[in-house]
Amino acid sequence: MAATTLPTPALPAALGAEVPSVKSGSRVLRRFLRHRAAVLGMIILIGLALFVVGGSLLLPYALAVDPAPRFKLQAPGAEHTFGTDQIGRDILARLVYGGQISLLIGITAMLLSLLVGTLIGALAGYYGGLLDSILMRLTEAVLTIPRLFLLLTMSKFFGGRVPPLVIGGREFSGSVIVIIVILGITSWPGLARIVRAQILSLRQMEYVLAAESLGVRRGRILFRHILPNATATIIVSATLGIASAIQSEAYISFLGLGVDSKTPTWGNMLQLAPRYLGSAPWMWLFPGALLLLTVLGVNFVGDGLRDALDPKSQKG
């Protein structure tokens, strides 16, 4: 760091010159649009969004949740485009409404983990010292426990304690909230480490020194001057975090400890797949394919964003 006796550059000038990761929006957008995989990912995600929103306008919710044993296990046909499940619920309707829940879980769990991870990483990186040690040991602790086992145990721990929610005439199983919370509070360590590393290098920048010598409060420096410059990194991690949250939900639900099957999600639609593997492949092929598409789309977009925002990668 420069000696404090040296005249420090004026704050606005330093901000304009030294910010490494935030570029003008149009340039980022241009680079993103030139990334073929990212555009493909975007198209996939828009298509999926249209599917889950548009579908719910055309198909009644009852079709997805009310059992109709007379029509059970029907193969895809004129009446039920994608067939029906073991108690006669329409697969297409379940895909639509289940997709809403899966995407909701992915996005909210990501936001929660983003909040925790950024906060912990930023505090540890900026304040250093004892706080840093404590927070990083905590991060290590969470990283060390095998994640799936931790999730299963927590799901069992909180399971059944949250009452169902009724929103807009639809009943959501309380397990949706349980899953969001446990995914959010277990998936932050990776992000916390990335943010901490970024803050460690950013706090050496001259504009931070300038702000410090102007007597700006430390909290304000962290949240107004340093953190915004780590946005690019955080956005990329957050995007990829959605994919990982959707996948994790699918894993736990597949093992029967996730969202209650009364509230469909793509994950729990696959729960009975092993039993109907050969006899009713439509029950698991469709939700499986949509899960794959979603994760693929999110990963494509995440990679595209990384390339578009990363100052080091000059290709594309």
Place this chain on the structure above:
Amino acid sequence: MLRFIARRLVQSTLLLVFVSFVIFILMQNIGDPVATMGGRQPLDGADQLRLRCQLGLNDPILVQYAYWLVGNDFTTRECDGEPPRPGTRRGILRGDFGTSLSDRRPVTQVIGERVPNTLLLMIPAQILIIVFGVAIGIFSALRQYSFYDNLFTGLSYIFQSMPIFLIALLLIYLFSVNFKQWGLPSLPPNGMYDPLGDRSAGDVLAHMILPVLSITLISVAGYARFTRASMLETMNADYVRTARAKGMSERRVNLVHVLKNACLPLVTLIGLDLGALITGATVTESLFAWPGLGSLFLDKLGFADFPVLMGMLVLFTLSIIAFQLLTDIAYTWFDPRIRY
């Protein structure tokens, strides 16, 4: 170096105690282990109370944790007017993992008999993953942006985005269900042995194919992309250009200078994965009804058999921490520039 190892060992021990305490608290509330005891005739109230007292389930949680950690053979327990009996547990710090609540055998035995099964799946899978992952990565890097490079990149995106149960389901559907329908030789979809078979090595091998294939297909993509990126980065290094400028053959440059250095970061990846080897592939094991540690965990979670669950999580965490340390040490050996 010794100081580094000593410091890490102290840190790891503290970490392990902290982690085990947190999990212990979580474990207390996952269900009532006594409720499922007695099989078809649930225990009556008085019996349940006596049993809970004998098992120490009524003690305060900190006391339970302390007993789990250091044992209770220095205390006596008095239940239901019976004469006080000395405690029998010796605590995990003295190597006593306790007794399973659901099948009354020592936890070490319950876990121990599953370990070889999990490793039987994971070790061949890990070998295949490393061999194919590194090979594909090198191949792609040497032919960057060629047809095969793009093909492998596309495929690795797809496999990395696929939940493992989906690939496993597809494999079972194709090789077990459809091959049978088409009259082709089909592969067994679950278990370790044919129930009517002779439990021969060939039988086990046939049952291993699909689970090992699923685990491999999922993870090989990550290794390939990692190797490719690492290779490409090394290929741009100055010393590689120097080697070329000296007139070294392309083959020698790639094998000696690029590959050797590009493999360094792989050491970390492999080291950390080896630590996770024993945690196995829970979903795969459960899907293929493979009697390994993953299915044991799911099984015992249903019984709230926390001594077994705790034992497993401690074992897993220990393995991960141990391999992290080994990886760090190995790294100094592979890359003498690194000093701790």
